[in-house]
Amino acid sequence: MKYLSTRGATPPLSFQDAVLTGLAPDGGLLLPDQIPDVSAQLDSWRSLSFVELAKQVVTLFADDIDPAVVGRLVDEAYASFDIDETVAFTELGNVQVLELFHGPTLAFKDVALQLLGKLFEHILGVRDQRLNIVGATSGDTGSAAIAGVRGQGNVDIFIMFPTGRVSPLQELQMTSIPDANVHCLSVNGSFDDCQNLMKTLFADLEFKDRYHLGAVNSVNWARVLAQVVYYAYASLHFSKPVSFSVPTGNFGNIFAGYIAKRMGFPISRLLLATNENDILARFFTTGEYSRGPVRYTVTPAMDIQVASNFERFLYYHLDQDSERLKAFMSGFASTGKASVEQLPSSADFGATAINEAQTLEAIRAAHADFGYVADPHTAVGLAAAKQLQAQVGSDEQLVCIATAHPAKFPEAVAQALDGQTVTHPRLEALRGLPARVEQIEPDLEVLKAYVREHGST
Numbered sequence: 001m002k003y004l005s006t007r008g009a010t011p012p013l014s015f016q017d018a019v020l021t022g023l024a025p026d027g028g029l030l031l032p033d034q035i036p037d038v039s040a041q042l043d044s045w046r047s048l049s050f051v052e053l054a055k056q057v058v059t060l061f062a063d064d065i066d067p068a069v070v071g072r073l074v075d076e077a078y079a080s081f082d083i084d085e086t087v088a089f090t091e092l093g094n095v096q097v098l099e100l101f102h103g104p105t106l107a108f109k110d111v112a113l114q115l116l117g118k119l120f121e122h123i124l125g126v127r128d129q130r131l132n133i134v135g136a137t138s139g140d141t142g143s144a145a146i147a148g149v150r151g152q153g154n155v156d157i158f159i160m161f162p163t164g165r166v167s168p169l170q171e172l173q174m175t176s177i178p179d180a181n182v183h184c185l186s187v188n189g190s191f192d193d194c195q196n197l198m199k200t201l202f203a204d205l206e207f208k209d210r211y212h213l214g215a216v217n218s219v220n221w222a223r224v225l226a227q228v229v230y231y232a233y234a235s236l237h238f239s240k241p242v243s244f245s246v247p248t249g250n251f252g253n254i255f256a257g258y259i260a261k262r263m264g265f266p267i268s269r270l271l272l273a274t275n276e277n278d279i280l281a282r283f284f285t286t287g288e289y290s291r292g293p294v295r296y297t298v299t300p301a302m303d304i305q306v307a308s309n310f311e312r313f314l315y316y317h318l319d320q321d322s323e324r325l326k327a328f329m330s331g332f333a334s335t336g337k338a339s340v341e342q343l344p345s346s347a348d349f350g351a352t353a354i355n356e357a358q359t360l361e362a363i364r365a366a367h368a369d370f371g372y373v374a375d376p377h378t379a380v381g382l383a384a385a386k387q388l389q390a391q392v393g394s395d396e397q398l399v400c401i402a403t404a405h406p407a408k409f410p411e412a413v414a415q416a417l418d419g420q421t422v423t424h425p426r427l428e429a430l431r432g433l434p435a436r437v438e439q440i441e442p443d444l445e446v447l448k449a450y451v452r453e454h455g456s457t
């Protein structure tokens, strides 16, 4: 299997090269040149555990790694989860909640980043290569990325976050990690400043090559691949086809569901749920993709206007035509809007935006009706499921994806539940731990000097 760029101007890459490359050099995103059809395997895969199914699915795409090695990496990746089955279902009436937050940092990003960390370790080891990972975070991504690579000999990781804008517990999830290859940078600026610093650093190709810069944001194909597994697993768990409600920010999570559906897993529809940053919900209902101002909500992991994985979906929607894709993207870049002639099929997708009041109400209702405490991101999915329920046939099972443990977002939970909140031992254990963090100005030369001094070549 080869990996091609959506923009069509990158020579085909192997899986291992795709994992190390992240964003394609032509500015596009990497996709496999074909999507395997698994229809014939479904019956024999129904009885597999999450981890065993993960080995099967990952092996199909990672065809340049020995299947026995893939098996070992998958075992190691998911050994860090708190529950044996990696993920869990909780029934709330006619909706099943698929909990993906039982990993080390209590967010669904662990499912992908634990495996990506193991893939990096293996590939770099075989090639005797090193990587300096540089990333920006507003919360969940940084801690999950650090948890994926902490202690690895061939990797240094530099995570930037805006000073004072990340919740104290989320900050401690990063800064309390004692491993010497972890470098937390508190940037005196906004999240945009952090992200711009990262983009400018990666644009310096000489520096990028010299210091082997690597990325862990959701444009990495291996992250999508790892996420395909829970869609596959859930679709085989029930005797009816499954529709998913997916709280969506960068379109990484729901895109994995789209790939799983294309592979032939029994998936009916994908219900896209955004918060008030509704650019994707508007696209799926009107065909127009138009940027608005970012609003800050109780679901910060979804406060995104331009979704980095959307380009992958668009590529398929435009019949894998890189020229049409480039025209769309350049129109969007210059005017802030672009549209498609044909709407994505309503047989595949539903979409809606959930506002702040509806999010809090969904937390309250799940608690009142079922005694279940949902984190605010999960609540966006629950609210969307309720709203779009009428579109889900009685011969389908509706599954809501739970993306974070509620203890990660105690303020929003308390706001919805009259001051009640929940805790998690992994988070409580962080309180009072010593923090290691470097304060820097949002200045490219300062960042470069830091990577030069603390990274490795």
Ligand SMILES: *Cc1c(COP(=O)(O)O)cnc(C)c1O
Pocket (backbone or CB within 6 Å): 107, 108, 109, 140, 141, 218, 247, 248, 249, 250, 251, 252, 253, 254, 301, 302, 377, 378, 403, 404
């Ligand atoms: C990252 C994240 C999301 C959004 O996922 P995308 O892949 O960006 O759509 C939703 N909820 C939580 C808790 C997250 O951390």
